[in-house]
Amino acid sequence: MKLFPRIASDLAVLLIAAFGISTATAQDPSIDNLLSKLPPPEKLIKSPVERALQQQDPALRDPLVVEIATALRSRNLPRAVDLSRKLTARYPRSAAALCLQGAFSIGLHQYAEASAAFRKAIAIQPKFALTYFELGLLEIVQHHFAAAMPLLQKSVQLQPKAGIGWLLLSACAEKIGHNQEAIDYAKRATVASPASADGWIQLARAEKTLHHTAETLAALKRAAELSPDSGPLLAAVGYSYINLKRIPDAIPPLQRAARFRPKDFLVQSQLGFCLMTVGQVDAGISYLRKGASLNSNYGPVWLHLGLAYQKQGHHADAVKAFERATQIMPGTRLPWQYLAQEYAALGRAADAQRATARAQQLPEPKKAKI
Numbered sequence: 001m002k003l004f005p006r007i008a009s010d011l012a013v014l015l016i017a018a019f020g021i022s023t024a025t026a027q028d029p030s031i032d033n034l035l036s037k038l039p040p041p042e043k044l045i046k047s048p049v050e051r052a053l054q055q056q057d058p059a060l061r062d063p064l065v066v067e068i069a070t071a072l073r074s075r076n077l078p079r080a081v082d083l084s085r086k087l088t089a090r091y092p093r094s095a096a097a098l099c100l101q102g103a104f105s106i107g108l109h110q111y112a113e114a115s116a117a118f119r120k121a122i123a124i125q126p127k128f129a130l131t132y133f134e135l136g137l138l139e140i141v142q143h144h145f146a147a148a149m150p151l152l153q154k155s156v157q158l159q160p161k162a163g164i165g166w167l168l169l170s171a172c173a174e175k176i177g178h179n180q181e182a183i184d185y186a187k188r189a190t191v192a193s194p195a196s197a198d199g200w201i202q203l204a205r206a207e208k209t210l211h212h213t214a215e216t217l218a219a220l221k222r223a224a225e226l227s228p229d230s231g232p233l234l235a236a237v238g239y240s241y242i243n244l245k246r247i248p249d250a251i252p253p254l255q256r257a258a259r260f261r262p263k264d265f266l267v268q269s270q271l272g273f274c275l276m277t278v279g280q281v282d283a284g285i286s287y288l289r290k291g292a293s294l295n296s297n298y299g300p301v302w303l304h305l306g307l308a309y310q311k312q313g314h315h316a317d318a319v320k321a322f323e324r325a326t327q328i329m330p331g332t333r334l335p336w337q338y339l340a341q342e343y344a345a346l347g348r349a350a351d352a353q354r355a356t357a358r359a360q361q362l363p364e365p366k367k368a369k370i
Contacts, residue, residue: 059091068100080104088117095125099134106138114138129159136168145175156188163193170202174209182206190222197226197233204236213244224253231260235267242270247277258287265294269301276308284308299328303335310338315345326355333362 059065064087071079084101091097102117115138121131132155139148149172156165170185183206189199200223207215217240224233234257241250254271261267269291276284288305291298306321319342325335336359343352 057091057094057096059087059094059097062087062090064090077104077107081108081110093124095121095128095131098124099128099130102134102138106134106141111138111142127158129155129162129165132158133162133165133168136165136172140168140172145172148172149176161192163189163196163199166192167199167202170206174206179206179209182209183212190219195226197223197230200226201233213240216240217244229260231257231264231267234260235264235270238267238270238274242274247274250274251278263294265291265298265301268294269298269304272301272308273304276304276311281308281311285312296324297328299325299332299335302328303338306335306338306342310342315342318342319346326358331362332365333359334365336362 064083068080068083068087071077071083081101081104084097084104087097088094088101098117098121102114102121105111105114105117115135118131118135118138121128122135125131132151136148136151136155139145139151149169152165152169152172156162156169159165166185166189170182170189173179173185174182183203186199186203186206189196190203193199200219204216204219204223207219217237220233220237220240224230224237227233234253238250238254238257241247241253251271251274254267254274257264257267258271268287272284272287272289272291274284275281275287285305285308288301288308291301292305295301302321302325306318306325309315309318309321319339322335322339322342325332326339329335336355340352340355340359343349343355
């Protein structure tokens with residue numbers, strides 16, 4: 001079948017769509033949460049599925065494969081499962097066909113059928129790395145992370161150059177609290193697939209669990225180099241620099257992230273904060289205003305906007321910003337302290353005294369974490 005490679009590739013891509021896997025945007029000021037919202041390892045099923053489909057297996061040259069691809073293209077996963085069952089009925093000794101049936105069954109949450117298909121495939125072809133990988137994935141989607149690890153270990157034992165196996169091992173180790181193991185496995189993923197940003201992202205996640213700030217930043221930077229148009233990755237690099245108090249270094253990646261993500265309030269707000277901090281107050285105010293317009297309930301943007309106006313000596317504008325910050329974060333001391341200063345600068349002594357008294361009732365601010 002001359003069209004087989006094209007069909008194989010289409011099946012792999014459509015399989016991902018059938019699972020409904022997507023990437024989420026960052027809407028949280030914490031680097032931990034941003035990392036957790038970057039593309040999950042599960043989306044990387046594409047690579048091993050492609051490898052299976054590209055095998056020289058007679059089952060995968062059957063016309064049913066074309067019908068399966070058509071069903072997936074129309075997002076008709078139940079039909080794809082039915083067709084894959086017909087395929088395995090025709091070729092009961094095809095490990096690749098059984099893997100397809102199992103993968104589609106995972107998509108329909110028919111886990112018992114998926115498990116049975118994968119185990120039949122192992123009985124037929126015990127050294128087929130993909131089968132162990134997909135069995136591991138089956139455990140992962142059920143949140144059985146410890147149970148997934150021996151299966152994934154078998155997968156990488158059979159195919160040590162497959163970065164996806166090491167990556168998912170790292171993700172599972174992270175989930176069960178084996179943080180150093182997660183780092184070690186992620187490093188193996190980056191060695192096996194050095195040009196894959198996903199491995200470096202997982203390494204950053206793993207390093208973050210042990211508070212290895214420099215290592216986290218290094219991994220994120222490498223991921224961003226490999227995905228130069230990724231707004232979330234550029235933002236993550238910028239936020240990491242902020243957390244390390246390297247504000248000037250945060251500006252270039254955040255400027256690029258702001259271009260890719262013009263409606264991301266957090267990117268706009270933090271870029272404004274950085275510009276204001278290094279003395280580019282006018283530019284900082286422009287971005288801070290945009291951040292505030294995108295999310296008027298994000299308290300830190302009003303605090304930083306107030307500080308920027310304070311630097312300019314625009315006391316009335318600073319008061320408005322700090323007042324908004326105190327409304328959103330009434331239990332935070334800093335906005336009240338700055339508001340008291342600005343009330344005093346405007347000669348509003350009673351208001352300044354009231355804001356000072358309120359600030360003194362609140363605990364001292366903890367070390368800032370943007």
